[in-house]
Amino acid sequence: METEEEASGQMTDEIYTNGVDDESLSQQQQRRPIISGEQLDIEAYAALYTGRTKISRLIFIADKCGNVSMQLEALRMAYDEIKKGENTQLFREVVQKIDGRLGPNYSSDSGWMDAVDRRADQRKEKLENELNAYRTNLIKESIRMGYNDFGDFYYAHGALGDAFKNYVRTRDYCTTAKHIIHMCLNAILVSIEMGQFAHVTSYVSKAEQNKNDLDPITIAKLQCAAGLAHLEAKKYKHAARKFLETAPELGNNYSEVIAAQDVATYGGLCALAIIDNINFRNFLELVPEVRELIHNFYSSHYASCLEYLGNLKANLLLDIHLHDHVEMLYTQIRNKALIQYTHPFVSVDLNMMANAFKTTVAGLQKELEALITDNQIQARIDSHNKILYARHADQRKATFQRVLQTGIEFDRDVRGMLLRANLLKHDFNLKASRKI
Amino acid sequence: MNLNANSVDSLVAEIQGFSGSSQDVNHLNNLLKQSEDVIRSQAATFASCLTQLDPSIHSLGYLYILEACTAGPIPEAQANELVLSVVRFIDVCSVAQIRLVPDKFISICKRLHEQVMILGAPMRAVAPLLTAIRKIQPSSEHLTPLHPDFLQVCLLSKCYKTGYSILEDDVYEVDQPRDFFLYCYYGGMICIGQKRFAKALELFHNVVTAPMSSMNAIAVEAYKKYILVSLIHLRQFSATFPKYTSSVAQRNLKNFSQPYIELANSYSTGNISELEAFVVANQEKFENGNNLGLVKQVVSSMYKRNIQRLTQTYLTLSLQDIANTAQISTAKEAEMHVLEMIEDGEIYATINQKDGMVRFLEDPEEYKTCEMIEHIDSSISRIMKLSKKLTTMDESMACDPLYLSKVGRERQRFDFDDFDGVPQKFNL
Numbered sequence: 099m100e101t102e103e104e105a106s107g108q109m110t111d112e113i114y115t116n117g118v119d120d121e122s123l124s125q126q127q128q129r130r131p132i133i134s135g136e137q138l139d140i141e142a143y144a145a146l147y148t149g150r151t152k153i154s155r156l157i158f159i160a161d162k163c164g165n166v167s168m169q170l171e172a173l174r175m176a177y178d179e180i181k182k183g184e185n186t187q188l189f190r191e192v193v194q195k196i197d198g199r200l201g202p203n204y205s206s207d208s209g210w211m212d213a214v215d216r217r218a219d220q221r222k223e224k225l226e227n228e229l230n231a232y233r234t235n236l237i238k239e240s241i242r243m244g245y246n247d248f249g250d251f252y253y254a255h256g257a258l259g260d261a262f263k264n265y266v267r268t269r270d271y272c273t274t275a276k277h278i279i280h281m282c283l284n285a286i287l288v289s290i291e292m293g294q295f296a297h298v299t300s301y302v303s304k305a306e307q308n309k310n311d312l313d314p315i316t317i318a319k320l321q322c323a324a325g326l327a328h329l330e331a332k333k334y335k336h337a338a339r340k341f342l343e344t345a346p347e348l349g350n351n352y353s354e355v356i357a358a359q360d361v362a363t364y365g366g367l368c369a370l371a372i373i374d375n376i377n378f379r380n381f382l383e384l385v386p387e388v389r390e391l392i393h394n395f396y397s398s399h400y401a402s403c404l405e406y407l408g409n410l411k412a413n414l415l416l417d418i419h420l421h422d423h424v425e426m427l428y429t430q431i432r433n434k435a436l437i438q439y440t441h442p443f444v445s446v447d448l449n450m451m452a453n454a455f456k457t458t459v460a461g462l463q464k465e466l467e468a469l470i471t472d473n474q475i476q477a478r479i480d481s482h483n484k485i486l487y488a489r490h491a492d493q494r495k496a497t498f499q500r501v502l503q504t505g506i507e508f509d510r511d512v513r514g515m516l517l518r519a520n521l522l523k524h525d526f527n528l529k530a531s532r533k534i
Numbered sequence: 535m536n537l538n539a540n541s542v543d544s545l546v547a548e549i550q551g552f553s554g555s556s557q558d559v560n561h562l563n564n565l566l567k568q569s570e571d572v573i574r575s576q577a578a579t580f581a582s583c584l585t586q587l588d589p590s591i592h593s594l595g596y597l598y599i600l601e602a603c604t605a606g607p608i609p610e611a612q613a614n615e616l617v618l619s620v621v622r623f624i625d626v627c628s629v630a631q632i633r634l635v636p637d638k639f640i641s642i643c644k645r646l647h648e649q650v651m652i653l654g655a656p657m658r659a660v661a662p663l664l665t666a667i668r669k670i671q672p673s674s675e676h677l678t679p680l681h682p683d684f685l686q687v688c689l690l691s692k693c694y695k696t697g698y699s700i701l702e703d704d705v706y707e708v709d710q711p712r713d714f715f716l717y718c719y720y721g722g723m724i725c726i727g728q729k730r731f732a733k734a735l736e737l738f739h740n741v742v743t744a745p746m747s748s749m750n751a752i753a754v755e756a757y758k759k760y761i762l763v764s765l766i767h768l769r770q771f772s773a774t775f776p777k778y779t780s781s782v783a784q785r786n787l788k789n790f791s792q793p794y795i796e797l798a799n800s801y802s803t804g805n806i807s808e809l810e811a812f813v814v815a816n817q818e819k820f821e822n823g824n825n826l827g828l829v830k831q832v833v834s835s836m837y838k839r840n841i842q843r844l845t846q847t848y849l850t851l852s853l854q855d856i857a858n859t860a861q862i863s864t865a866k867e868a869e870m871h872v873l874e875m876i877e878d879g880e881i882y883a884t885i886n887q888k889d890g891m892v893r894f895l896e897d898p899e900e901y902k903t904c905e906m907i908e909h910i911d912s913s914i915s916r917i918m919k920l921s922k923k924l925t926t927m928d929e930s931m932a933c934d935p936l937y938l939s940k941v942g943r944e945r946q947r948f949d950f951d952d953f954d955g956v957p958q959k960f961n962l
Contacts, residue, residue, distance in 0.1 A: 470847040482850035482891050498901040505913045510736055512920050514743070516706050516927060518778065522745050523931075524708060 138413045140171050146357035150291055153179050158418045170199055177204050185256040186211045218255055225251060242271035249284060262288040275308040286323045290355055298327040318348035322356050326419055334368045341365025359384045366392055371430035400435045401456045440475055448484040459484055546583045549595030559594055563634050566598045577602040589623045593631035601638040604645040613649050620646045621662045629669050639670055640679050647683040657691035674703040682716035689720055694727040715741055715752040731767035743779045754790045761794045762828040769839040771798040793819045806836055806861040837862055837871050845881050845894045853890045
């Protein structure tokens with residue numbers, strides 16, 4: 099723990115040199131950051147989540163971090179967490195991953211597993227009997243409850259496919275809008291765990307059809323789920339919108355899927371990459387780094403913005419949902435920063451720009467070249483004097499060029515058309531004369 | 535024998551007599567048509583009488599006899615003489631008279647073409663065939679069967695300029711699709727020789743998109759060259775056919791030109807070493823298609839494409855950087871490419887040899903000069919003429935009985951089918 103404190107101290111120093119004012123520095127120290135440049139504080143991180151996602155996030159970190167002490171830490175917590183539940187399959191996996199490295203306390207506990215399995219079998223039998231009884235009596239509400247219990251049961255034991263099936267089956271027995279929303283939320287939860295984000299989108303929209311019965315928290319939950327689905331489908335713009343729309347009521351109410359901090363991070367990064375204006379105070383307060391970097395971005399302190407991003411990167415790569423998209427979002431943000439930087443100027447000194455972006459002139463030149471080729475920046479580079487000149491499209495010239503080009507094309511097309519028409523006519527005549 | 539000699543003499547006399555007014559010539563034409571068999575059977579006897587006729591005055595009769603003489607197989611010894619006499623005839627004959635029997639005129643021109651090919655001297659037929667085309671053509675819009683032959687001899691004798699002169703005419707009236715295909719194919723090759731890639735592209739495009747009911751080798755070869763020229767000239771190739779392309783062509787052309795399609799794909803990646811490796815690997819295939827030269831031009835156009843891209847991004851760039859970005863091995867070579875492109879007017883730039891820098895400039899054309907305005911003016915009037923032609927054609931097609939009957943028939947059948955459907959439904 100001590101070493102971590104030190105690391106955090108170092109990092110704040112770094113930020114200080116980047117020109118962050120004292121005020122934000124003190125804020126930094128007051129609030130222990132969850133996601134920051136230092137090595138991820140797994141305990142604090144895990145505390146944000148509950149249920150299965152906590153375990154899967156821990157396992158994910160263990161798989162990706164590539165750092166033995168951190169890996170073991172994550173696995174240890176995952177082990178403890180699983181012990182509280184009934185998922186023996188996951189338990190076996192984690193034990194295998196630990197591979198005896200955490201001492202005898204964290205080895206395969208066959209007694210516990212047998213007990214859990216036995217209990218599970220009994221419970222399953224009981225549930226089956228109950229469900230059969232309900233079905234013969236044809237009491238809708240009871241049948242729904244029965245299926246729901248079955249879904250909960252399977253979910254707890256890690257049989258996600260069966261859980262999903264049972265949750266969805268309750269649909270036929272839903273009598274009120276509340277029931278439907280409940281069913282949808284369950285289905286969404288399981289789908290996210292399974293990584294089936296197509297289901298998530300469809301159940302979100304299904305739930306949203308019952309507008310009147312949605313309370314603010316549920317709305318926020320649904321928005322988060324939809325945001326995740328969009329993120330996963332690489333539709334960053336939609337994802338950003340969903341996260342930005344998420345109401346602050348969310349709080350810690352959806353910890354089995356997503357933490358409020360995550361909403362800030364995901365939403366902030368997606369929005370920064372795609373959308374122009376971010377008004378997102380409530381959540382951003384939770385993750386000062388993201389708030390700071392967005393603030394820096396808009397006040398044109400690109401170097402420190404990019405520095406923040408660089409610091410965050412290692413930990414974002416450990417995020418179960420964001421890891422695939424980090425690179426993409428980062429390039430987009432960087433490109434946007436470059437574009438925004440060049441936009442107001444007629445000419446830009448590349449040396450200064452390279453300084454502002456903490457990169458070399460040659461590297462910057464390459465990046466600018468790509469953006470110009472992509473037509474995202476209208477400018478040309480004077481590589482001799484290392485100056486970027488904005489290029490103002492000459493409307494008159496462009497119009498002349500276009501007109502002449504269109505003329506040539508029209509000319510060619512019409513001639514081709516006349517020719518083909520004549521050829522067709524010839525064919526006609528040939529056939530007709532043959533017939534006669 | 536005597537009788538024959540008589541008829542020969544009398545026919546020659548008639549030819550001499552009836553070559554004056556147009557009425558007389560028409561009369562003579564009828565006479566000659568009736569005695570065609572005689573002329574054919576006595577070709578040798580008639581040949582000796584040719585000396586009594588003046589090809590410029592007695593063109594019609596001369597043509598009949600000449601055609602008869604050349605109809606049979608020609609011994610090698612006489613080939614040279616025959617070529618000479620045909621060439622002389624084409625040179626001096628009267629346009630009005632030969633147009634009465636275009637078949638015969640075309641047939642002797644074809645024989646001429648055949649003979650110079652056998653003699654291995656295609657150059658000898660270039661000028662005569664050009665004259666022949668001009669004489670037999672009702673207007674410059676007509677494609678004659680002589681066009682492909684002419685272009686072929688031009689190609690073989692490398693007289694691209696002469697060949698190109700005929701390609702400048704817009705052709706609309708076509709008799710035989712085969713003539714048209716060959717005309718466009720050879721024409722395209724001549725344009726390549728003249729580096730008129732835009733025109734070449736247009737001609738090949740015409741072949742590829744021409745209506746056809748079955749595949750033909752000309753279209754396949756034209757498509758291959760179309761791909762290559764498109765890469766050289768436009769620096770890109772779109773593999774989708776325009777929707778007016780015949781379905782046969784759309785379905786089959788790509789299968790026949792697989793290596794070329796792959797070449798285009800490799801080109802689009804912009805990676806020179808990859809492209810070169812592909813060319814080396816498939817060298818034999820391109821060689822067999824006689825397209826290796828064009829393929830090499832494709833490779834060098836890749837360098838130019840990469841340099842041209844740089845002009846969009848840079849104002850100044852050192853030659854070394856150009857070499858690096860465009861994957862050219864040395865700065866010297868890059869300088870050569872840039873120089874070539876400046877000379878061809880593809881880019882506007884100045885090279886500063888002292889610092890080894892290239893300064894890219896904007897297109898200096900301001901669209902303010904008189905010439906430019908004249909150019910635009912002439913373009914407008916040309917296009918107006920063209921669209922008038924289109925309207926006329928549209929109208930004439932709308933009145934064409936053949937077209938109307940076909941359209942009418944189709945519609946009727948469609949209605950009938952519709953009608954037929956109803957009772958069937960009731961049967962169920």
